[in-house]
Amino acid sequence: MNLSIIIPLLNEQESLPELHSWIVKVMTANNYSYEIIFIDDGSTDESWNVIEQLSKENTSVKGIRFLRNFGKSQALHAGFAEAQGDVIITMDADLQDSPDEIPGLYKMILDQNFDLVSGWKKKRYDSVVFKNLPSKLFNWAARKTSGVHLNDFNCGLKAYKNIVIKNIEVSGEMHRYIPVLAKNAGFGKIGEKVVIHQARKYGESKFGINRFINGFLDLITIWFLSRYGKRPMHLFGAFGVLMFLIGFIATLFIIVVKLVKLYSGYETILVANNPLFYIALTAMIIGTQLFLAGFLGEIILRTKNNEERYKIATEVNL
Numbered sequence: 200m201n202l203s204i205i206i207p208l209l210n211e212q213e214s215l216p217e218l219h220s221w222i223v224k225v226m227t228a229n230n231y232s233y234e235i236i237f238i239d240d241g242s243t244d245e246s247w248n249v250i251e252q253l254s255k256e257n258t259s260v261k262g263i264r265f266l267r268n269f270g271k272s273q274a275l276h277a278g279f280a281e282a283q284g285d286v287i288i289t290m291d292a293d294l295q296d297s298p299d300e301i302p303g304l305y306k307m308i309l310d311q312n313f314d315l316v317s318g319w320k321k322k323r324y325d326s327v328v329f330k331n332l333p334s335k336l337f338n339w340a341a342r343k344t345s346g347v348h349l350n351d352f353n354c355g356l357k358a359y360k361n362i363v364i365k366n367i368e369v370s371g372e373m374h375r376y377i378p379v380l381a382k383n384a385g386f387g388k389i390g391e392k393v394v395i396h397q398a399r400k401y402g403e404s405k406f407g408i409n410r411f412i413n414g415f416l417d418l419i420t421i422w423f424l425s426r427y428g429k430r431p432m433h434l435f436g437a438f439g440v441l442m443f444l445i446g447f448i449a450t451l452f453i454i455v456v457k458l459v460k461l462y463s464g465y466e467t468i469l470v471a472n473n474p475l476f477y478i479a480l481t482a483m484i485i486g487t488q489l490f491l492a493g494f495l496g497e498i499i500l501r502t503k504n505n506e507e508r509y510k511i512a513t514e515v516n517l
Contacts, residue, residue, distance in 0.1 A: 202226070202233040202305065203284030203361075207274030208292035212245045213401035215292060219253050219260065222298045229302050236261045236278045237292070241268030247513070254515040261516040269509040272374040277509060279364040281517055285309075287364050291355040294401070300394045304358035307390055314363050314386035317349050317378055318356035320396035344422050345379040349391050352376065356394055360386075371420070435493030443486030449479035 204222060208215070219235065226233045237250045239262065250262040263277050275289060286308045290296040300318065307316045334353060341352045352375050359381075367380040378389050427434040453476055460467040470476050 200234060200284045201231040202286055202288060202301070203278075203282035204233060204235045204288045204290065204301070205238070205275065205278035205282060206235065206290055206292050207238045207240055207271050207278065208242065208246060209240045209268060210242045210244045210246060211292040211401070212242070212249050214294045215246060215249045215253065218292060218294055218298070219257070221294075222301075223257065225298045225301055231305075234259050234261055234282075234284060236263065236281055238262075238274035238278050239264040240271065240274045241265050251515055258516060262514065263511055263517065264513040266510040266512045270372060272369045272372055273509040275374050275377075276369045277511065279369065282361065282364060285361055287359045287361060289355060289357050289359075295397050296356040297395045297397060300356060300392070301358075304356070304392060307392060308358050308360060311390070312388065313358075313390040314360050314388045315378055315381050316358045316390045316392055317351065318354040318394035319349070319351040319391050320354050321350070321393045322396060341376070341379075345376070345382070347378050347382055347389060349378055349389070351391075352378065354394070373420075431496030432493035435489045435496065439486045439488070439490030439493060441486070442482050442489060446479045446482030446484075446486060449475055449482065453479065 206218070215237070222233075222235060225231075235257075237253075237260070239247045239250060247262070247264050250260070250264075254260040254262055261281065263274075263281070265274070265277075278289075279287070286305050288301055288304060290298070296318070304316050304318070307313050334351075338350060338352055342348055357377065363381050363384075363386050366384050366386075367377065369377060369380065373380065382389060423434075453470060453473055457467055457470060459465075
């Protein structure tokens with residue numbers, strides 16, 4: 200199979216028939232073998248009924264329905280698990296991503312041997328204040344932190360080799376950082392393609408300004424996980440030992456000064472009245488706690504079990 204097209208969605212009943220027809224038109228024109236996997240992330244409208252109807256009309260349409268809204272990352276994870284195509288395309292269901300871009304993305308994966316190609320919505324039709332400017336700031340921070348030089352991490356239109364999506368773990372709200380996850384997994388050839396961004400035709404955006412706040416927090420998480428996720432003791436243990444040593448040395452200094460003054464006949468104060476004593480004591484306690492945090496992190500890594508992160512209610516054609 201040439202292509203698996205994965206489309207997570209939430210309350211997009213108006214756009215689904217048009218999106219399906221558009222994709223089928225592109226697939227037919229290029230003679231691609233394909234599957235379209237819709238993941239209904241807890242829609243409360245008629246989206247699932249539309250998906251079921253499309254699956255009856257076209258056996259290449261497949262569907263996964265979550266019991267409730269679990270988030271875009273979980274929807275992509277479910278789609279990745281089912282995808283069979285040599286190349287996987289992810290796109291949004293709101294018609295802002297153009298299916299006409301699929302052949303170009305597909306060729307970049309096959310002909311130029313990219314592991315992953317991310318879309319770049321260079322010209323956007325979103326609010327400048329609430330989306331464009333925060334997006335530019337977010338993408339700048341993501342480039343600097345991750346070392347992946349993409350202009351648009353948030354673009355939902357991306358293409359992957361099958362081997363890439365089978366070897367990365369998308370969890371939490373990490374869908375923004377799939378290129379970073381791919382890089383950390385060893386897939387270094389990551390490209391970018393300028394794609395058309397279309398104004399929303401139906402409904403309204405499901406994402407507010409809070410997605411950028413969450414995005415920055417996730418960026419810190421992925422920075423930590425990429426460096427210390429498999430070895431937390433290297434970070435917490437190192438800081439813990441450093442803090443403990445600072446506190447221990449300060450305590451020794453206080454004791455030595457106290458003894459010297461006592462044997463030299465100088466006036467001294469109680470150790471408990473010395474402010475440095477409490478600073479040293481605090482440093483030792485914090486150091487011990489950090490060391491234990493690293494130790495417990497190592498134990499959790501070695502004993503954790505993979506838990507279900509979403510619940511599937513229904514599937515069609517799978």
